[in-house]
Each structure stands twice: as C-alpha cells, then as structure tokens.
Amino acid sequence: MDESSIGALIGIVSSLMVVAILYGVTRAGATGGMGRNGAVGIRTRATKRSDDAWQAGHAAALPVVRVLCLALLVLDLVCLALVFLGPSALRPWLGLIPAAGIVVAAVVTSRAAAKGADAAQ
Numbered sequence: 001m002d003e004s005s006i007g008a009l010i011g012i013v014s015s016l017m018v019v020a021i022l023y024g025v026t027r028a029g030a031t032g033g034m035g036r037n038g039a040v041g042i043r044t045r046a047t048k049r050s051d052d053a054w055q056a057g058h059a060a061a062l063p064v065v066r067v068l069c070l071a072l073l074v075l076d077l078v079c080l081a082l083v084f085l086g087p088s089a090l091r092p093w094l095g096l097i098p099a100a101g102i103v104v105a106a107v108v109t110s111r112a113a114a115k116g117a118d119a120a121q
Contacts, residue, residue, distance in 0.1 A: 002091070008093075011079075011094065011097075012080050015101070016073075019069045019073060022068075022109070029057075030059040030061070030062040036048065041058065042113040049117065049121065055120075057113035057114065058116075060117070064112040
C-alpha cells in the first residue's frame, strides 16, 4: 500500500468518526440527553437562544442528519472501494472527498437546526 492510499484511508476513517459523532450529538440534543452547553452540539445563534430552541433545533436537524449520515457512509464506502480498486492517480484525492461531504453536511445541518429553533420561538 502506497502513501497516497494511506492518506486516503486516514481521511475515510476520520469521516466515519465524524459521522458517528454528528449523529450521536444531534440525537442527544434532540431527545434531551444533552442540554444547551458551550462546547458540543449544533451551536447557531438560533439554537443558543434558549433551552427550548436548543432542543427544537436539534429535533429539526435530526431527520436531515440521518439522511446526510447515510449519504456520507455510502460516500465513504465508495471511496474505500476506490482506494483498493480504482486507478492510482485518483487515490490522493479520495481522502478529500469525504471531508468535502462533511463540510456540506455541516452547512445543511446548521441551517435545518436554525429553522427549527426559529420556529420554536
């Protein structure tokens, strides 16, 4: 296994960890298992307004996060398959694709949470 493959694997494994954390934190915030705090959660201006806005924002984001996490898992599996089966010229970029997916997921998730929190006010 060459260095570019190892780099891609690191990116894919990191993405899998982020997906697990994203889902777990959003679910905990939505179900009341994690109250409003200054360190963990979907921290937008709207969700930080009150405890009700915090929970409503996470609850609104949870269905979106489920879909995004499934999409990211599929993306990670495709990238993993390409590490072993794809052309060697593609391997250096395969670690960046899941990272780009996470950035998109973060933007979509924060917008969904802000809408939910605004609706709760």
